[in-house]
Structure formats: structure tokens, C-alpha cells
Amino acid sequence: SLIHQKSYLVNGVLKPWEGKSTEVYSTISSTEEYAPTLLGSIPDMGEEEALGALDAALLAYNRGQGAWPTMRVKERIECMEIFVKKMKTKREEIVKLLMWEIGKSLPDSQKEFDRTVDYIEDTIEDYKQLDRNSSKFQKHDGVYAHIKRGPVGVVLCLGPYNYPLNETFALLIPAIMMGNTTIFKPAKHGVLLITPLLEAFQTSFPRGVVNIIFGRGRAVASPIMKTGKVDVLALIGNSKSANALQNQHPKSNRLRLVLGLEAKNPAIILPDADLDLTINECIAGTLSFNGQRCTALKIIYVHKDIAKEFNKRFAKKVDALKFGNPWENGVQLTPLPEPEKPAYIQELIDDAVAKGATILNERGGQRFDNYIWPAVLYPVTSDMRVYQEEQFGPIIPIVPFTDIEEPLDDMAESNYGQQVSLFGKDVYALAPLIDTLVNLVCRVNLNSSCQRGPDVYPFTGRKDSAQSTLSVHDALRSFSVRTFVAFKDN
Numbered sequence: 395s396l397i398h399q400k401s402y403l404v405n406g407v408l409k410p411w412e413g414k415s416t417e418v419y420s421t422i423s424s425t426e427e428y429a430p431t432l433l434g435s436i437p438d439m440g441e442e443e444a445l446g447a448l449d450a451a452l453l454a455y456n457r458g459q460g461a462w463p464t465m466r467v468k469e470r471i472e473c474m475e476i477f478v479k480k481m482k483t484k485r486e487e488i489v490k491l492l493m494w495e496i497g498k499s500l501p502d503s504q505k506e507f508d509r510t511v512d513y514i515e516d517t518i519e520d521y522k523q524l525d526r527n528s529s530k531f532q533k534h535d536g537v538y539a540h541i542k543r544g545p546v547g548v549v550l551c552l553g554p555y556n557y558p559l560n561e562t563f564a565l566l567i568p569a570i571m572m573g574n575t576t577i578f579k580p581a582k583h584g585v586l587l588i589t590p591l592l593e594a595f596q597t598s599f600p601r602g603v604v605n606i607i608f609g610r611g612r613a614v615a616s617p618i619m620k621t622g623k624v625d626v627l628a629l630i631g632n633s634k635s636a637n638a639l640q641n642q643h644p645k646s647n648r649l650r651l652v653l654g655l656e657a658k659n660p661a662i663i664l665p666d667a668d669l670d671l672t673i674n675e676c677i678a679g680t681l682s683f684n685g686q687r688c689t690a691l692k693i694i695y696v697h698k699d700i701a702k703e704f705n706k707r708f709a710k711k712v713d714a715l716k717f718g719n720p721w722e723n724g725v726q727l728t729p730l731p732e733p734e735k736p737a738y739i740q741e742l743i744d745d746a747v748a749k750g751a752t753i754l755n756e757r758g759g760q761r762f763d764n765y766i767w768p769a770v771l772y773p774v775t776s777d778m779r780v781y782q783e784e785q786f787g788p789i790i791p792i793v794p795f796t797d798i799e800e801p802l803d804d805m806a807e808s809n810y811g812q813q814v815s816l817f818g819k820d821v822y823a824l825a826p827l828i829d830t831l832v833n834l835v836c837r838v839n840l841n842s843s844c845q846r847g848p849d850v851y852p853f854t855g856r857k858d859s860a861q862s863t864l865s866v867h868d869a870l871r872s873f874s875v876r877t878f879v880a881f882k883d884n
């Protein structure tokens with residue numbers, strides 16, 4: 395059944411929306427002849443509603459004693475517990491929307507929901523511990539201090555389409571938990587799945603703590619940033635949007651940034667790598683959710699001595715993957731949620747082929763519905779677009795190397811620095827490499843593909859890949875400041 399979202403959450407009220415709406419489509423066809431499916435519509439809001447949400451967040455932040463930022467830890471935790479309890483009742487509905495809106499497979503959609511619930515529950519536990527450890531009296535040189543962690547202020551949260559529930563909440567939940575007040579705009583794809591949660595947000599938290607608006611980023615996020623009244627920009631997405639929003643803030647040097655941005659995580663395959671394991675990890679790393687993950691492996695460096703064997707077996711495995719609708723049993727490749735993505739991937743293929751790369755797999759580049767079969771390209775060179783751009787989709791560039799300095803130099807020059815996967819057996823060769831790699835990225839995965847989880851591990855990156863750190867432990871710190879009251883022993 396269609397979901398026509400006709401209200402938005404501001405200052406604790408689900409305000410009816412009577413203005414223009416934007417239709418939301420799935421790229422999954424529900425008819426035999428391919429056609430996108432209408433799922434519903436969302437309000438197409440503008441400056442007035444955006445600034446109304448900002449005012450509500452400011453008011454909630456400054457309401458004084460007993461309001462959200464000053465509320466007792468125990469009470470804030472109770473609100474969050476009520477929210478997560480209500481959220482759990484919406485599992486089936488949200489999982490279904492994840493499948494239709496972004497084409498995520500059933501097991502992965504269920505995992506996204508469950509992982510988010512775990513994230514919230516772990517955040518609650520971590521917050522209790524953080525409060526116990528950080529809220530204490532100290533005395534140094536005759537000065538007493540009561541030090542604790544407090545909120546930063548008003549947070550604008552914008553999440554991505556590939557994890558519209560999990561990653562958006564990985565920003566929103568710790569921000570709320572620490573006593574900040576928030577404005578949240580759902581991602582373009584994966585927006586309707588917020589509808590089942592509106593009432594839970596409204597009834598679990600005091601008014602103005604969570605304000606939810608709909609519309610295009612430029613129409614609603616920009617006016618908010620331009621006021622200069624936002625204290626934290628929390629965004630997972632691309633650096634172009636993050637930079638544009640940051641620059642709109644008139645006092646951007648005051649703005650705290652919590653950002654998860656692009657990455658071009660490489661796999662480096664050494665000559666003694668276990669090929670069975672490496673191929674399996676590279677398939678998962680490059681093509682889980684069609685490569686639409688910031689943590690996906692987006693370029694494979696393979697040593698020349700094993701390139702032929704690796705390429706042959708890898709390409710064969712890519713063609714043996716199962717494509718289907720998200721709810722079908724055992725599907726590994728699913729429809730792409732962005733209507734423009736297949737054409738973009740095709741451009742990358744054409745560019746690479748024109749510059750000398752070959753498509754190694756028979757099905758590579760085949761087009762049907764809103765899909766393009768993953769193309770395995772070899773040999774990829776630095777002049778090709780797929781070598782430089784974050785493809786965020788089903789295309790796999792493979793680069794041969796003879797000297798390990800080649801991939802290391804590329805990584806040193808890259809604008810990104812999230813993770814790397816290193817495949818090999820000889821510990822004496824691996825050890826010095828690991829030491830070098832951890833200073834180029836933030837996580838080195840040994841004989842395994844890149845990933846964000848487990849969510850207690852720090853999730854961040856160097857250079858243009860991230861600002862601040864997200865994870866159950868770190869996000870609470872990213873959304874807080876250490877404050878204290880001091881007095882002298884007179």
C-alpha cells in the first residue's frame with residue numbers, strides 16, 4: 395500500500411503538510427514489463443519549515459533547568475529506552491521498505507534493522523559507563539573540579555541512502571543521547587521508512603529534541619546552515635554536499651563536523667596470498683550491496699605473478715552471482731536504487747575500455763531493467779576514471795603491480811584514507827607493511843575485506859574520508875564536550 399507522508403515533526407507536534415509533495419518511486423518493477431513502482435510521496439518543504447524546525451531545536455536546547463541538555467542522565471536514558479522499545483515493533487514494516495526503497499536484500503535489510511537496535515542499546519549502556527567514568531570530582535593544586543561530558547548544541551543530521559536507517563541513526567542517536575537537540579532530514583532514497591517511526595520520536599522525547607523535516611537538501615538544509623545557528627553538522631554522504639553545507643555556515647570555523655565521506659579502499663594481494671580466501675573476500679568486499687558501501691573495496695591491486703590466476707577465477711565467480719529482487723532466496727546482486735547509476739557505471743566502463751582495459755567477465759556491463767552487471771576491468775591504469783573516482787556501484791578495477799611501492803605510493807597520493815585489505819601469508823613481509831599502512835588509512839584488514847563493524851570499533855578515516863569518529867564508544871564523544879565547574883578550597 396502507498397505511503398503518502400502528510401506531516402512532519404516539529405516542536406513535538408506532527409504538523410500537517412498541505413503543500414506540494416514529491417512522489418517516491420522504487421526502481422524495482424512490479425509489472426512484467428519493466429517500470430518503476432510508485433511507493434508514495436513526501437512533503438517538498440522549503441525554508442519556512444526548515445527554519446521552524448531549527449527554532450524548535452534552539453528552543454529545546456535553551457529551555458533551561460530540567461530541559462533535555464540539563465536533564466538527569468537516568469531520565470534521558472529512560473526516553474531512549476522507550477524509543478527503542480517502540481522502534482522494535484516496526485521491524486517488519488521497515489525491513490519491507492528497505493527492500494523496496496533501496497533494493498537491499500532481505501537478510502541485509504533485517505541485519506540493518508537489528509544492527510540499529512543493537513547500536514541504540516549499546517549506546518545506552520556506553521552512555522551509562524561514560525557518565526560513571528567522566529562525571530567525577532577532582533582536586534589539583536587546591537582547585538576542585540566537577541568534570542563531565544555535556545552536549546555541543548544543535549545538530550543537523552543527514553544520513554546516506556545506502557544505510558538510511560542504520561547510518562542515519564548512528565549520527566542521530568548518540569547526538570540525542572548526549573543532550574543535544576536535533577534536526578534530521580531523511581535520505582533521498584530510504585525516506586519512507588522513517589514514516590513508521592515518526593510517532594515513536596514524537597512520544598519518546600521532549601518536544602523539540604528531535605525535529606524531522608522532508609525535502610531536497612538544498613531547499614531545507616541550506617537555509618538552516620546559513621543562519622549560523624547550527625553547532626554540529628553530522629553527515630554521512632559525499633564531500634561535495636558536506637563542503638557546500640559547511641561553507642554556507644557564516645562562522646564555519648565554529649562548526650563541529652561529524653562526517654563519514656567517500657573512500658576508495660584498496661585490496662592489495664601479495665604473491666603468496668591464499669587465493670580461495672582472497673577471491674571470496676574480494677567478491678564480498680567489492681559487491682556486497684552492489685558495491686554501494688563507503689567501506690567497499692573499490693580498487694584491487696594484484697601482484698603480477700598471480701594476476702592471471704586471480705583474474706580468471708575472480709571473473710568467473712562474478713558471473714556466477716545470483717541477481718534478483720531483494721526478497722528472493724539467496725540473491726547477491728539486487729536492483730540499483732538510483733535511476734542514473736547504470737549510465738554512470740557504463741561511462742566508467744567505456745572510458746576504461748577506450749584507454750586499454752578489457753572486461754574480463756562475459757556478463758560484465760550487460761544492461762537490464764535498472765541494472766548493469768558488474769564489470770571486472772583489467773589492466774586498469776591511473777589515467778582511467780574508474781581508477782580515480784569512487785564508483786559506489788558494480789564495477790571492479792584491477793591494477794597489476796610488481797613492486798609494493800606502487801600501491802603504497804597511490805595510497806599516499808590518494809585523497810582518501812579510510813581502510814585497506816591486505817592479503818598474504820608471510821608474516822615477515824606483512825608486519826612492516828602493516829606499520830606503513832596504518833599511517834595511510836585508519837583500519838588495516840588482514841586477509842579480510844573492509845567493513846565498518848563490529849560497531850564498537852572506531853569508524854573513521856583520514857584526509858577527505860571522514861571527520862570525527864563514529865562507533866558506539868566514539869560517537870558519544872564526538873557529540874559532546876568536556877565541561878566542568880571549579881571552585882577553590884578557601
Ligand code: G3H
Binds near residue numbers: 556
Ligand atoms: O557506506 C558505508 C558504510 O559505513 C558501510 O558499512 O561496512 O557495515 O557495510 P558496512
